[in-house]
Amino acid sequence: MNALNRRNFLKVAGAASAGTVLGPRIHALAAMQNEPAKTFGPNDHIQIALIGAGWQGQGDTGVAVDVPGVKLVAVADCYDGRLAHSKELWGSDVFTSRDYKEVLARKDVDAIIVGTPDHWHKQVSVDAMKAGKDVYCEKPMIHLYTDGPEMIETAKKTNRILQVGSQRVSSLIYAKAKQLLASGAIGQLNMIQARWDRNSTLGAWSYTIPLDASPETCDWSRFLGTAPKIPFNPEHFFQWRKWKAYGSGVAGDLFVHLFSGTHFITGSHGPQRGMATGGLRFWKDGRDAPDVMLGLFDYKEGFNLALRVNFVDGGEESEGLVFTGSEGTMEIGGNFVSVNRVPRETEPGLAIGSYTFDMQKKITEEYNKKYPHKYPESEPAAGFEKYVAPEGYADRYDHFKNFFASVRSRQPVVEDAVFGYRAAGAALLSNLSMEKEAVIHWDPEAMKIL
Numbered sequence: 001m002n003a004l005n006r007r008n009f010l011k012v013a014g015a016a017s018a019g020t021v022l023g024p025r026i027h028a029l030a031a032m033q034n035e036p037a038k039t040f041g042p043n044d045h046i047q048i049a050l051i052g053a054g055w056q057g058q059g060d061t062g063v064a065v066d067v068p069g070v071k072l073v074a075v076a077d078c079y080d081g082r083l084a085h086s087k088e089l090w091g092s093d094v095f096t097s098r099d100y101k102e103v104l105a106r107k108d109v110d111a112i113i114v115g116t117p118d119h120w121h122k123q124v125s126v127d128a129m130k131a132g133k134d135v136y137c138e139k140p141m142i143h144l145y146t147d148g149p150e151m152i153e154t155a156k157k158t159n160r161i162l163q164v165g166s167q168r169v170s171s172l173i174y175a176k177a178k179q180l181l182a183s184g185a186i187g188q189l190n191m192i193q194a195r196w197d198r199n200s201t202l203g204a205w206s207y208t209i210p211l212d213a214s215p216e217t218c219d220w221s222r223f224l225g226t227a228p229k230i231p232f233n234p235e236h237f238f239q240w241r242k243w244k245a246y247g248s249g250v251a252g253d254l255f256v257h258l259f260s261g262t263h264f265i266t267g268s269h270g271p272q273r274g275m276a277t278g279g280l281r282f283w284k285d286g287r288d289a290p291d292v293m294l295g296l297f298d299y300k301e302g303f304n305l306a307l308r309v310n311f312v313d314g315g316e317e318s319e320g321l322v323f324t325g326s327e328g329t330m331e332i333g334g335n336f337v338s339v340n341r342v343p344r345e346t347e348p349g350l351a352i353g354s355y356t357f358d359m360q361k362k363i364t365e366e367y368n369k370k371y372p373h374k375y376p377e378s379e380p381a382a383g384f385e386k387y388v389a390p391e392g393y394a395d396r397y398d399h400f401k402n403f404f405a406s407v408r409s410r411q412p413v414v415e416d417a418v419f420g421y422r423a424a425g426a427a428l429l430s431n432l433s434m435e436k437e438a439v440i441h442w443d444p445e446a447m448k449i450l
């Protein structure tokens, strides 16, 4: 990360030669997504099951079965309507059940996708690995800090592949950003600011509740699991992110993506300390999770991370990260990474206008001796580069492709349980900090709160 060398940057700044880098430049990133599909015989298929067939679970599965050699055979969910829709989507021969243990007991399932609310991630993943299945677990990997070590330990003991679903770490945009930072494109990294701003009802987690939601169609006690027992509540069932008993607030929902991206791009294992503030400002609809959160984190590598999530933005919805270095900034937006490079000055400049004319003359003479022929000089050349993903590029596809490649090769995944715990563990420091109104210290190597 600290190999700061302008020449290196020019080398990686695209196929263009160093001489053509200056000025606005846009490069198309090459995607491998439409490479010719390998053909697999019926016996070579990885057979998967989906546990938690809501928005993300169904979306994940749709992408996963697009990867050549992957077939869906079973689905578990607590709402009958989603089991029925799974059959509509993937065929009536797909086995469905309200009880995920019935799915795990099936010999024809090699791997599962966990798309449940956060409070079920650990238990479903652990049960699946113990049943011999590989696991793609949605982010945030943990709901409680005790979940992390148990998931890491179980993956090790059972020798199962576990990949966490922060798909951006498989994105070609993030790979480019990592390469640019390592090449010194923005000099020494000093600060990262990342944001997720929303201004809509759906953005604030008020998802539509189906008309037939009832204790008959929803397996309420299975949904609750270890959460406090309360009477059936369709808001809690379908809009669970609003309550800490099932979700992890904006920290677990959105900060975690920003941590995953930061850790992947910088290679860091996490912050040493963090603090957060915020509150419930606008969506006073019975939820107990804040709709505004601001977090500050210190990294031993010598940079600070500032995160902002808000569901109350009066402006446009947007998300992104800005890396600020000693020689420029690097920005990641929806489908691009760009570098605005402002090389450091080679001489300090003069601020002498308030001194006597005689003093100004003397200082200027001294200065010109020290920096011959250089003052006044024009600003050092700046460079702007933008790298754009091809239209329709889906990082989720690459993330599943990486997962299934590891399932076949038994080689490590890009986002294993340790990576997942380091990202989610860091993100959830924000909730702790808000609760305790304190700075929380974290050991990112040992993955422990201090």
Ligand SMILES: NC(=O)c1ccc[n+]([C@@H]2O[C@H](COP(=O)([O-])OP(=O)(O)OC[C@H]3O[C@@H](n4cnc5c(N)ncnc54)[C@H](O)[C@@H]3O)[C@@H](O)[C@H]2O)c1
Binding pocket: 051, 052, 053, 054, 055, 056, 057, 076, 077, 078, 079, 082, 098, 100, 114, 115, 116, 117, 118, 120, 138, 139, 140, 165, 166, 167, 222, 223, 225, 237, 238, 239, 240, 252, 253
């Ligand atoms: N990677 C991403 O970009 C991304 C995006 C959205 C959501 N997610 C994650 O995906 C997960 C699911 O989110 P969602 O928006 O799809 O939620 P959702 O409410 O739409 O779906 C969750 C489903 O899990 C089911 N479920 C609950 N308990 C279960 C159990 N014990 N066994 C089987 N099924 C159970 C529910 O019935 C529901 O249908 C969350 O952890 C979320 O953080 C990730």
